[in-house]
Amino acid sequence: MTDSLYETLNNTMGQTPSYDDKPAQLVHLRNDKGMTVTLMDIGATWLSCSVPVKSGQREVLLRAGNMKEHVRQTAFLGAIVGRFANRLKSGRFTIGSDTFQVSTNEGENTLHGGRKGFDKRRWTIINPSEREVTFSLKSADGDQGFPGNLSASVRYFLTDDNRLEIHYQADVDKTCPVNLTNHAYFNLSGIDNLQSCLDHSMQMDAPYYLPTEKDMLPTGECKPTQGTVFDFAKRKRIGEHFLEDEDQMTASGFDHAFILNETKTDGQRAVVSLMSPDGDLEMQIRTTKPAIQVYSGNFLQGVIGTKGEYANHAGIALETQYLPDGPNHSEWKGMTGVISAGEPYRHLTSYTFITRAL
Secondary structure: OOHHHHHHHHHHHOOOEOOOOOEOOEEEEEOOOOOEEEEEOEOOEEEEEEEEEOOEEEEOEOOOOOHHHHHHOOOOOOOEEOOEOOEEHHHEEEEOOEEEEOOOOEOOEEEOOOOOOHHHOEOEEEOOOOOEEEEEEEEOOOHHHOOOOEEEEEEEEEOOOOEEEEEEEEEEOOOEEOEOEEOOEEOOOOHHHOOOHHHOEEEEOOOEEOOEOOOOOEOOOOEEOOOOOOOOOOOEEOOOOOOOOHHHHHHOOOEEEEEOOHHHOOOOOOOEEEEOOOOOEEEEEEEOOOEEEEEOOOOOOOOEEOOEEOOOOOOEEEEEEOOOOHHHOOOOOOOOOEEOOOOOEEEEEEEEEEEOOO
16 A cells, blocks of 8 residues: 555544544555555445556545545445345334334435444454454344344455455344445546546346335336346446436436346356446456345435545445345345344455456
């Protein structure tokens, strides 16, 4: 990591009090290829990702300009969200004969865990080194209304082939929805030369997507992507035919769960590929999770970043997860995100950055 980036991040994010009135603790990772990653204990947040390209280092993550703005923003920039990522209708779900009401923070619905989700918590830093760090968090029975005592950990590991692995682990002593993801916003053109995420190209092996109601809750239908604007079987520009589809109009762009090809959710094979507009940088995603939420940053305007206010579509979030409102859709077998007491939650998502024409 360059001294200037290290100093900037420590000054802007590590000196000012956060949600708990104490400054964040930062961890810096680097590999032998020159890729660097910075994380902080508030929200176990992925703050920075600097990748070497032919023109030099390229920062590819959106972040708030300072801690004050990080606390103000509601875009979940780079944070681990939970207990349940995405939305729960009316903040309710039923397990057996018991109905649970959790805190709501998006109108009548719950988004990313409620009013005090995991993104606003201080995680404990464990065994930091130049290549990896683990963050752990305990969530008590009844936290935000969720049942069971939950113990979670997230391990970030940077490899020499420019791959950042995120290992998710959780255990709970009562049956409960658990759905952890990272909410990073990517812009592979670099934050110093931001081009719309709609100008990026993407390829994704996802045969189905979930249309939504106006409140962004899924309708319950699983629609085939083939032949629609949601079809990324072949690489195409994200903004191609943008807002020409009724389901996109409802969501003001992409803000949809895509069900991934289950033969590729082994954590070993790339299931999503994102390419910068100049073609110099590709990011491949591998995951063991069954779905991914694609959010084209439709409401980023007003978030203050490192160069001032972000515009809508300044970055794209690609959140591997279980299906939104899954606990209320038992028909989505294996994708609801409800785990039984004592059942281990173990998942891996990795992001590999491939430089073209270096």
